[in-house]
Amino acid sequence: ExxxxxxxxxxxxxxxxxxxxxxxxxxxxxxxxMSWVRQAPGKGLEWxxxxxxxxSDTYYADSVKGRFTISRDNSKTTLYLQLNSPRAEDxxxxxxxxxxxxxxxxxxxxxxxxxxxxxx
Amino acid sequence: xxxxxQSPGTLSLSPGERATLSCRASQSVSQSVSSSSYLAWYQQKxxxxxxxxxxxxxxxxxxxxxxxxxxxxxxxxxxxxxxxEPEDFAVxxxxxxxxxxxxxxxxxxxxxx
Numbered sequence: 001e002x003x004x005x006x007x008x009x010x011x012x013x014x015x016x017x018x019x020x021x022x023x024x025x026x027x028x029x030x031x032x033x034m035s036w037v038r039q040a041p042g043k044g045l046e047w048x049x050x051x052x053x054x055x056s057d058t059y060y061a062d063s064v065k066g067r068f069t070i071s072r073d074n075s076k077t078t079l080y081l082q083l084n085s086p087r088a089e090d091x092x093x094x095x096x097x098x099x100x101x102x103x104x105x106x107x108x109x110x111x112x113x114x115x116x117x118x119x120x
Numbered sequence: 121x122x123x124x125x126q127s128p129g130t131l132s133l134s135p136g137e138r139a140t141l142s143c144r145a146s147q148s149v150s151q152s153v154s155s156s157s158y159l160a161w162y163q164q165k166x167x168x169x170x171x172x173x174x175x176x177x178x179x180x181x182x183x184x185x186x187x188x189x190x191x192x193x194x195x196x197x198x199x200x201x202x203x204x205e206p207e208d209f210a211v212x213x214x215x216x217x218x219x220x221x222x223x224x225x226x227x228x229x230x231x232x233x
Contacts, residue, residue, distance in 0.1 A: 037170075044213065044224055044225070044226050044227050045162075045170065045215070045224040046224070047221060047222045047224070059220060061221045062221070095169055095170075100175060100181075103217060104217070104220075104222075105158075105215075105216075105217030105218075105220065105222035106158075106160055106172075107160075107162075107172060108181065110169035110170060110171075112169060
């Protein structure tokens with residue numbers, strides 16, 4: 001059974017930093033790309049970042065490019081998202097997600113989500 | 121960026137009724153070579169992560185009941201729920217994965233009338 005267990009959310013000050021984690025199990029983590037998708041309170045879904053199976057290629061939405069960093073540790077089967085200099089508009093529930101097969105942008109399995117609140 | 125527009129915003133129906141949800145893309149999300157449409161539908165209930173229902177416009181994901189069906193190509197797509205069950209009242213999102221950044225529609229809420 002595929003499981004994605006997220007941790008690391010919470011309150012962060014504007015301009016601070018926070019790292020989100022997504023521990024994967026039940027599939028060959030090192031063979032699949034991974035993504036982060038977020039959802040602001042009461043709003044819709046927004047894809048923000050993806051990483052290929054090895055970690056050598058990363059992709060970002062313009063809204064987070066240059067501020068957030070996606071990475072992975074295949075030995076620990078864990079995905080990360082480093083939030084640097086977050087803004088109030090980054091307040092959201094953040095989800096990690098796996099693709100269906102080799103299709104990066106098609107999200108088959110999702111983590112439970114973790115809330116990030118950016119506020120002073 | 122491909123913009124997806126869903127309609128209606130809210131659908132008020134009773135259990136047992138048929139639900140028809142629409143999604144329109146600002147440009148085609150269909151692949152001419154494979155003839156596949158890179159359009160998915162997700163269901164989201166309050167406090168839960170989204171759940172993949174339909175991919176390639178018309179293929180049901182694993183474990184999805186056959187009362188859910190998807191259709192369409194190019195820029196116009198439809199999700200149909202043939203007979204609403206109590207657990208189907210939720211928000212539904214369409215999403216394109218043809219071109220990065222991968223984008224979602226704003227959602228359609230299916231509520232109990």
